Amino acid sequence: DAMVIQNPRYQVTQFGKPVTLSCSQTLNHNVMYWYQQKSSQAPKLLFHYYDKDFNNEADTPDNFQSRRPNTSFCFLDIRSPGLGDAAMYLCATSSGPSLKPQHFGDGTRLSIL
Amino acid sequence: TQLLEQSPQFLSIQEGENLTVYCNSSSVFSSLQWYRQEPGEGPVLLVTVVTGGEVKKLKRLTFQFGDARKDSSLHITAAQPGDTGLYLCAGESGSNYQLIWGAGTKLIIKP
Numbered sequence: 001d002a003m004v005i006q007n008p009r010y011q012v013t014q015f016g017k018p019v020t021l022s023c024s025q026t027l028n029h030n031v032m033y034w035y036q037q038k039s040s041q042a043p044k045l046l047f048h049y050y051d052k053d054f055n056n057e058a059d060t061p062d063n064f065q066s067r068r069p070n071t072s073f074c075f076l077d078i079r080s081p082g083l084g085d086a087a088m089y090l091c092a093t094s095s096g097p098s099l100k101p102q103h104f105g106d107g108t109r110l111s112i113l
Numbered sequence: 114t115q116l117l118e119q120s121p122q123f124l125s126i127q128e129g130e131n132l133t134v135y136c137n138s139s140s141v142f143s144s145l146q147w148y149r150q151e152p153g154e155g156p157v158l159l160v161t162v163v164t165g166g167e168v169k170k171l172k173r174l175t176f177q178f179g180d181a182r183k184d185s186s187l188h189i190t191a192a193q194p195g196d197t198g199l200y201l202c203a204g205e206s207g208s209n210y211q212l213i214w215g216a217g218t219k220l221i222i223k224p
Contacts, residue, residue, distance in 0.1 A: 004155075040199055042214035043156070090155050099144055099163065099205070102212065104155025 003027070006091050006105035013081055014113050021076040021108045023091030031094040032074045033102065034066060038087045049074065078110075086112045115140040117204055119215035127223050129191055134218040136202035137184040143205050145185045146212065147176055150199040192222045 004025045013019040023032065030051050035043035046060045049068045063085070065077040078085055088109050092102040120135045136145065144163045148156035160169050162178035162185060169176045173196075175188040189196055199219050203212035 040217060040219050042201060042216045044214075045211060048211065092155070099161060101146060101158040101161065102156075102203075104157070106154045109153075 004091055004093055004103050004105035006089075006108050008108060009106065010109045010111070012111045012113060015083065016080045019078050019081055019110065021078075021089050021091075021110070023074045023076075023105055024072050025091075025093045025103075026072070027093050027095070027103060028071060029093035029095045029103070030071065031096060031100075032068060033090075033092040033094070034074070034076050035090040035092065036085075036087045037090055037107070043090055046076070081110070081112050083112050086110055115142075115204070115206060115213045117202055117213055117215035119200075119202060119218050121218060122216065123219045125221040125223065126192060128193055131188070131190050132192055132220070133186055133188045134200055134220070135184065135186050136204075136215050138204065138213075139183065140204075140206065140213075141182050142213070143182070145178055145182075145205070146203045147185070147187055148201045148203065150201060150217075151197075156199075156201055192220075194222045194224050196220060197222050 007022050033048040034046045037043045045057050047056045047066050063079050067075045088107045090104055090107045092104045094100045094102045117138050146161045147159045149159055150156040160176045165180045165182045167178045173190045177186050199217045201217045202215040
């Protein structure tokens with residue numbers, strides 16, 4: 001089945017130690033999103049790509065970076081994680097704007113020691 | 114700034130009861146999506162409503178989009194423990210790629 005896969009499902013890192021989360025999709029969707037979600041709250045959009053066109057949300061900290069080397073893969077890099085960055089990170093894809101649903105992976109739960 | 118407010122934030126009821134959750138805004142949306150998220154998983158789309166006054170049914174779930182396309186409701190009939198989860202509404206406005214998300218309603222159905 002076509003899907004969105006996130007690895008790892010659980011990631012533990014130390015305060016200040018860089019970490020990379022990955023997302024792959026077999027849906028061939030041209031839009032990919034990274035969200036941060038804390039404790040039963042709404043997903044907060046960090047950035048999205050339309051193909052290789054990168055769009056950063058205004059309030060996304062500089063500590064968060066992203067790469068999309070090809071259609072199928074997208075990475076979230078957190079350069080110096082702080083305790084406040086502990087959250088679920090969700091990757092989603094969409095085939096475009098306007099009435100297109102977002103397809104989510106199961107997320108990576110990030111813990112900071 | 115467009116906002117979507119969901120109510121209640123938390124609801125715990127017995128199996129077999131009916132319930133309604135709400136998603137309200139002062140802004141108009143071109144469409145509104147409802148997602149359900151189970152613990153440890155990503156949100157999964159339930160339905161998209163597009164037309165003002167539209168009603169869609171998904172088994173025991175009934176979704177309605179307000180006439181003015183500013184609000185929506187989700188009604189569950191005879192709730193079951195499998196309905197437990199976080200229900201999120203998300204609105205689309207304009208032709209960009211982003212959704213405006215509500216904070217969700219955490220629903221627990223007790224056997």
